[in-house]
Amino acid sequence: MRFHRHFLLACLLAIVISCQQNSAPSPAAPSLGVATNPAAAWSYEQVIDESAWGTAFPDCIGQNQSPINIITTPNAPAPVGSAPQLSYQSSSFSVVNNGHTIQFNADDNKNYVMFNGDKYTLRQFHLHAPGEHHVQNASYDMELHLVHQNANGQYLVLGVLMQVPTGPAPNTTSDFATVWSEALQLESGPATCLDGLLNPSGLLPTTNTVYEYDGSLTTPPCSEAVNWFVFSSPVQISQANKEGFLALIGANNREIQPLNNRTIYILPGI
Numbered sequence: 001m002r003f004h005r006h007f008l009l010a011c012l013l014a015i016v017i018s019c020q021q022n023s024a025p026s027p028a029a030p031s032l033g034v035a036t037n038p039a040a041a042w043s044y045e046q047v048i049d050e051s052a053w054g055t056a057f058p059d060c061i062g063q064n065q066s067p068i069n070i071i072t073t074p075n076a077p078a079p080v081g082s083a084p085q086l087s088y089q090s091s092s093f094s095v096v097n098n099g100h101t102i103q104f105n106a107d108d109n110k111n112y113v114m115f116n117g118d119k120y121t122l123r124q125f126h127l128h129a130p131g132e133h134h135v136q137n138a139s140y141d142m143e144l145h146l147v148h149q150n151a152n153g154q155y156l157v158l159g160v161l162m163q164v165p166t167g168p169a170p171n172t173t174s175d176f177a178t179v180w181s182e183a184l185q186l187e188s189g190p191a192t193c194l195d196g197l198l199n200p201s202g203l204l205p206t207t208n209t210v211y212e213y214d215g216s217l218t219t220p221p222c223s224e225a226v227n228w229f230v231f232s233s234p235v236q237i238s239q240a241n242k243e244g245f246l247a248l249i250g251a252n253n254r255e256i257q258p259l260n261n262r263t264i265y266i267l268p269g270i
């Protein structure tokens with residue numbers, strides 16, 4: 001029996017090690033400012049709650065914070081410069097429950113977005129419930145953030161709104177099926193290898209008019225100069241997906257921040 005248990009443990013270690021060995025070298029995935037002891041550093045309601053983030057993290061009371069209520073008018077200006085070009089493919093990820101969210105870290109640099117001549121590499125994607133951005137005052141059940149970074153450490157984030165439909169449970173892509181099957185069983189702890197490959201393009205809505213604005217990380221340290229692109233159409237999720245995430249993580253959405261002097265642009269598609 002003891003040998004059996006040791007054998008299983010050895011197999012488990014071998015799987016973890018081989019997963020790491022198969023991964024191409026990649027910069028550490030940013031965890032949106034939770035580099036050390038994340039669970040104790042801040043929260044939405046404990047230790048340093050959201051209303052006090054600005055005391056410990058001065059950027060959190062800046063003028064260009066996220067999320068925002070996206071209000072557009074028929075005369076919204078056309079964006080200056082070119083639309084981002086997405087280059088995604090099936091890739092290897094690890095997944096972690098860091099106490100603030102479920103986060104999928106890219107194991108390599110295969111996925112990227114070209115924007116204004118810069119290459120922004122996908123580092124990680126993660127989930128929020130309820131959704132963080134509002135659109136025309138409407139809130140959503142959840143939101144997915146795909147976080148990219150360029151060589152200078154600047155961010156580009158794609159936001160995907162998620163909604164539970166009123167009718168039957170939605171059909172979903174195999175990539176989302178992988179996300180939910182991994183995310184909803186993960187207790188807090190170290191990152192584990194994702195079972196199988198995942199293509200981030202399978203996480204995007206098919207109708208893809210996009211809102212563009214300059215914002216920030218929505219978690220401490222709330223760094224600004226983040227290029228935000230929020231898809232106008234939500235993807236559908238099931239009630240079980242939403243409830244499973246809330247049971248595991250709890251509500252992890254930041255309050256809506258003032259727009260101040262920012263412009264929201266509308267892109268016909270990316």
Ligand SMILES: [Zn+2]
Pocket residue numbers: 126127128145218
């Ligand atoms: Zn986020």
